[in-house]
Structures are given as structure tokens and as C-alpha cells.
């Protein structure tokens with residue numbers, strides 16, 4: 001798997017089968033902060049003392065590790081629980097091969113294909129290996145404060161952006177939760193709406209379209 005340096009200097013990889021990189025080429029670490037941690041209001045959540053995050057298609061974990069940095073900077077005593085859904089051991093192995101400017105990443109590197117969970121202070125991270133559309137079914141109802149929804153694009157992986165999977169996201173989100181994703185594809189947004197998620201434009205990075213943020217319609 002070829003390593004790619006994105007425009008903020010942080011590393012990602014190219015998936016040759018899908019022909020997409022794992023992060024935006026405008027900046028992998030910048031994307032983790034501006035398309036996920038900020039729109040999901042991780043800083044504000046940290047003030048409450050506990051944050052639960054579902055990282056869908058967790059890959060090398062930049063989105064989660066960045067959220068942990070943001071939460072701990074706001075409240076060093078915050079309890080943080082991350083569940084990462086990922087089906088590819090090869091990309092989990094690559095966590096060892098990158099060095100993003102994210103403080104918590106030195107701990108995050110305890111995740112390997114052989115060791116899918118760790119606790120560091122009040123932070124716990126657990127990867128569930130398997131197809132996220134199946135593994136998500138075992139997650140509790142009404143549990144997560146934030147969902148980072150980061151599959152490959154709707155064009156290459158339409159099966160990940162269907163109504164049924166968004167209904168699962170609705171089920172596991174707290175009523176106050178926010179889901180964030182990089183895509184603004186019409187099909188993705190229509191399926192979110194059909195699953196009971198109210199969407200809006202998320203942040204714009206570079207010259208690309210906006211991301212999408214969504215909340216539960218209850």
C-alpha cells in the first residue's frame with residue numbers, strides 16, 4: 001500500500017483497489033479536526049466529563065485520535081470511549097507506520113491487528129473487526145455522542161451509504177448526537193433523511209464541496 005503525503009504534510013495511504021486515499025489529499029490531519037472533531041462538538045462534549053464516539057471505518061484512527069486530543073485539551077479529566085469499526089487488518093497494521101502531529105497518537109499505536117483494544121488513563125479505544133454494517137448491529141441503542149462516518153466515497157462504496165446502515169446510526173446515536181461525514185453526495189443525504197437524520201452542510205475544506213452533519217429527527 002503506497003504512502004501519500006497530503007497537503008498539510010500528514011501521511012495517508014492509497015488503496016489501489018478502490019483507487020482512493022484514506023483521507024482527503026487537502027490534509028489528512030486537518031480533515032480529522034475540521035470535518036469530524038469540530039462539527040461533532042467534541043470540545044463542548046468534553047466539558048460534560050464523558051464522551052462516547054463511534055468511529056465508522058476507523059482505518060488508521062486519525063479522526064478518533066484527533067478527537068481525543070481536542071477533548072483532553074479542553075478537559076484533561078474527561079472520560080472518553082471510542083469504538084472503531086473496521087474490517088481490514090492491513091490498514092490497522094499501518095497505524096505503526098505513520099507519525100501524525102496528534103499528541104495521543106503515541107498511545108493509539110497500541111492498536112494492532114493482534115491487540116484491538118487498550119485503556120490509557122480515562123481513555124478507552126476498542127476496534128471491532130468486521131463489516132461495519134454487521135458489527136454495528138451489536139452496539140447499544142442511544143449510546144454515542146458523536147459518529148464519525150468515514151467509509152470510502154459513495155461512488156466507490158454505495159453499499160456503505162444506504163438507508164439501512166443510516167438507520168443503524170440513528171439507533172446507536174443519543175438524541176443529542178451529531179454524525180459528521182466528508183461527503184455531500186445527494187444519494188447519501190437522501191438516505192440519511194430516509195433513515196430519520198436531519199442533515200445540513202458541514203465544513204468546506206480546500207476547493208471541494210462541504211461535508212455533511214446530521215442529527216436525529218425525534
Ligand SMILES: C[S@@+](CC[C@H](N)C(=O)[O-])C[C@H]1O[C@@H](n2cnc3c(N)ncnc32)[C@H](O)[C@@H]1O
Nearest residue numbers: 057058059060061062086087088131132150152
Ligand atoms: C476513507 S477510509 C477511512 C479512514 C479513517 N477514518 C482514518 O482516519 O484512517 C475508509 C475505511 O473504511 C474501511 N471499510 C470499508 N468498507 C468497510 C466495511 N464494510 N466495514 C468496515 N470497514 C470498512 C476501509 O478499510 C478503510 O479503512
